Each structure stands twice: as structure tokens, then as C-alpha cells.
Amino acid sequence: MKALAASLALAAAAVFLAAFAPPQWRWDLPPGVAPPPVPADNPMSAAKVELGRRLFYDGDLSVDGTVGCFNCHGQHRGFTESNAVHPGVKGAPGRRNAMMLGNVAYLSALTWADPRQRSLEAQVLTPLTGEHPVEMGMKGQEAELTRRLSADACYRRQFAEAFPGEPAAIDVPHVAKAIAAFERTLVSFGSAYDRGALDEAAKRGQGVFATLGCAACHKGRLFTDADAADPLSAFHRIEPANARDPGLSEITGKTDDAGRFRTPSLRNVALSSPYLHDGSAKTLAEAIRRHDGAAGIGDAEMADLTAFLGALTDQTFVTDPKLGLPKTRCGKPL
Ligand code: HEC
Numbered sequence: 514m515k516a517l518a519a520s521l522a523l524a525a526a527a528v529f530l531a532a533f534a535p536p537q538w539r540w541d542l543p544p545g546v547a548p549p550p551v552p553a554d555n556p557m558s559a560a561k562v563e564l565g566r567r568l569f570y571d572g573d574l575s576v577d578g579t580v581g582c583f584n585c586h587g588q589h590r591g592f593t594e595s596n597a598v599h600p601g602v603k604g605a606p607g608r609r610n611a612m613m614l615g616n617v618a619y620l621s622a623l624t625w626a627d628p629r630q631r632s633l634e635a636q637v638l639t640p641l642t643g644e645h646p647v648e649m650g651m652k653g654q655e656a657e658l659t660r661r662l663s664a665d666a667c668y669r670r671q672f673a674e675a676f677p678g679e680p681a682a683i684d685v686p687h688v689a690k691a692i693a694a695f696e697r698t699l700v701s702f703g704s705a706y707d708r709g710a711l712d713e714a715a716k717r718g719q720g721v722f723a724t725l726g727c728a729a730c731h732k733g734r735l736f737t738d739a740d741a742a743d744p745l746s747a748f749h750r751i752e753p754a755n756a757r758d759p760g761l762s763e764i765t766g767k768t769d770d771a772g773r774f775r776t777p778s779l780r781n782v783a784l785s786s787p788y789l790h791d792g793s794a795k796t797l798a799e800a801i802r803r804h805d806g807a808a809g810i811g812d813a814e815m816a817d818l819t820a821f822l823g824a825l826t827d828q829t830f831v832t833d834p835k836l837g838l839p840k841t842r843c844g845k846p847l
Pocket residue numbers: 569580581582583584585586599600601607608609610611612613614617620622623624625626627633636637640641648649692696
């Protein structure tokens with residue numbers, strides 16, 4: 514009898530533990546910051562994140578082997594890069610400025626002007642197989658991608674570990690899931706601002722930021738409103754629309770959406786010049802003055818404002834070796 518009770522208790526404990534299993538991934542977050550949401554059909558695991566990281570840094574994901582995610586999203590620049598727009602494979606012209614990827618897992622509206630982009634898994638297909646612009650050029654090359662990755666024994670092992678029980682997992686949907694899992698680890702809450710370590714100029718700049726109402730759009734701890742339940746609320750027109758880029762109206766077809774773009778996060782912004790959706794502003798001051806009504810900000814106020822934005826740089830995030838180019842592959846040094 515006792516033995517039965519004990520084994521029942523054990524079984525109950527097992528059920529309890531399964532229901533409250535520790536998360537497969539632990540984010541290193543400051544107090545008060547919740548982990549990002551994770552879709553039920555793409556749970557986190559260390560093996561999946563490691564696979565996603567390798568894929569993020571692999572030029573073989575592009576048609577001619579020359580362009581990987583990291584070419585446009587370089588860690589040292591906050592996962593952006595220094596061109597106004599970056600060409601895709603075979604010199605295909607770029608269209609918009611690459612975006613900072615820190616805390617992207619918290620956002621419900623992705624990219625500058627396409628409100629249909631709501632999940633990291635789906636967004637991966639845009640650079641991979643998109644044609645407007647062509648970035649990695651893999652449209653129609655899905656079987657080739659499977660062939661290439663399957664030819665590598667370490668990739669075979671990594672896919673098996675990342676997607677246990679899914680024998681045919683080396684394909685575009687699983688590539689996207691793994692990369693999305695890696696992107697969810699790109700959290701950035703380690704700046705001087707987060708540590709409450711603002712210097713005097715940055716403190717004054719924080720005051721200017723508040724007074725000028727910047728946080729109406731560059732909101733809260735993410736410094737963007739792109740985490741709102743209604744993704745359309747994150748698209749704003751900060752200057753008159755121009756003919757070069759229709760912005761949100763390209764997708765919605767509404768005239769009033771012309772020139773609207775999604776609020777970019779200002780975290781790590783000091784590292785990510787040039788600015789705005791087309792990379793047309795070279796400095797922070799220039800980007801800020803382009804906002805309606807901001808042209809008249811005085812030089813002293815501007816210096817303080819840029820000092821505050823500088824205090825949003827997270828050195829740990831942009832140098833963390835766990836987020837950089839992998840140095841080992843299946844346990845072996847490269
Ligand atoms: C040729 C340059 C280029 C390559 C390669 C590239 N990206 Fe991007 N990325 C961009 C640009 C430009 C944007 C903004 C696109 C737009 O809004 O039209 C962007 C936007 C994003 C966003 C949205 C970020 C946000 O805040 O909304 C994510 C996520 C992203 N890229 C991930 C990736 C991943 C993953 C890869 C590899 C599979 C990749 N990118 C490859 C240039 C690139």
C-alpha cells in the first residue's frame with residue numbers, strides 16, 4: 514500500500530514537473546523585464562539556438578554563397594551595417610536601411626513598412642526568398658538549400674538535435690524556425706541607461722527626450738511602439754511623404770499611409786548610422802531634425818539628446834561571443 518502511494522506521489526510529481534518544466538532557454542534579463550513571447554510550435558532549446566546562430570552566419574543560405582544574414586546585420590553595429598542600403602546577391606540593389614535586431618523578439622510589427630510581417634519565422638523568408646528586393650536570392654532554390662545543408666554531417670546532426678522526432682527537418686521552414694529561435698536570444702537591456710548610470714549630459718538629454726514627447730513613439734523600455742497589440746499603431750509619418758518610398762501605403766493602398774514607417778527602436782542607435790528607412794540621415798542630429806517640428810532643437814539640447822541616445826548602447830550585446838560568429842562546429846574548433 515505504502516509503495517503504491519509512494520509511486521502515485523512520484524507520478525504526480527512527474528506530471529507537476531512536466532507542467533512546470535523549467536523553460537528550455539534562460540534569458541539573462543534585468544529585474545522587471547519579462548522574457549519575450551515564444552510561439553507554441555517553435556519552443557526554444559539550446560540546440561536550436563546554436564543551429565540558428567550557425568545559419569545566421571552562413572553565406573551558403575544565399576544562391577551564390579556570398580550573402581548571409583550577418584552581412585547586413587553585423588553584431589558590432591547592433592546587428593545593422595554601415596551602408597544606406599546594402600546590395601543583395603550579384604549586386605541586386607538594396608531598397609531600405611538594415612534594421613537593428615536587439616529585442617526584435619518583443620515586436621509585433623516587423624520591418625519598416627509591412628504590417629503583415631508579424632512573426633520572426635515568417636520574416637526569415639523575406640531576405641531568403643524575397644524578390645523586392647532580392648537579398649539572398651533563394652526563390653525556387655528550396656531543394657538546393659536542403660541539398661547543400663544535408664551534405665554537411667554537422668548540419669545533419671544539428672538539425673536532428675534541434676528538431677528531435679522530425680526526420681525530414683532540413684528544409685526552409687525549419688531553417689526559419691532555427692533562425693527565429695536564435696533571433697529571440699538577441700536581447701539588449703545592458704546599457705548605461707538600464708544600469709541607471711547616466712552621466713550629466715545624458716541625464717539632461719533624458720529630460721529633453723521626455724519634454725519633446727519622443728516617447729510617444731519611441732516608447733518604454735524597447736524605445737519603440739512596435740510591440741503594440743495593434744501593429745498598425747506603430748507606423749508614423751515624421752516628415753512629408755516622398756515619391757521614392759511609399760512606406761505603409763504600398764501595402765495598405767491608403768493615401769494617408771504614404772510616408773508612414775514603423776518606429777525603429779533607439780537602442781544601440783549610436784552604432785547604427787546611417788539612419789531612417791532609406792539611410793538618408795548620416796548623424797543622429799540629422800535623423801532627429803528630420804522629425805516634424807524638431808528642426809528647431811538647439812545645439813546644446815541636441816548634444817544632450819544624443820548623449821542620452823548614446824547611453825542606450827549595450828556594449829555587452831554587441832560584443833557577446835555567444836551572439837557572434839560561431840567559433841566551433843559540432844564541438845570542433847573551426
Ligand atoms: C541584403 C541585406 C540584408 C540581408 C542579407 C538580411 N537582411 Fe534583414 N533586413 C534588411 C533590411 C533592409 C531590413 C528592412 C526591410 C524593410 O523594412 O523593407 C531588414 C529587416 C529585418 C528584420 C526586421 C527587424 C525589425 O525591427 O522589424 C529582421 C528580423 C531581419 N531583417 C532578419 C534577417 C535575417 C534572419 C536574415 C537572414 C535570413 C536577414 N535579415 C538578412 C537587410 C538584410
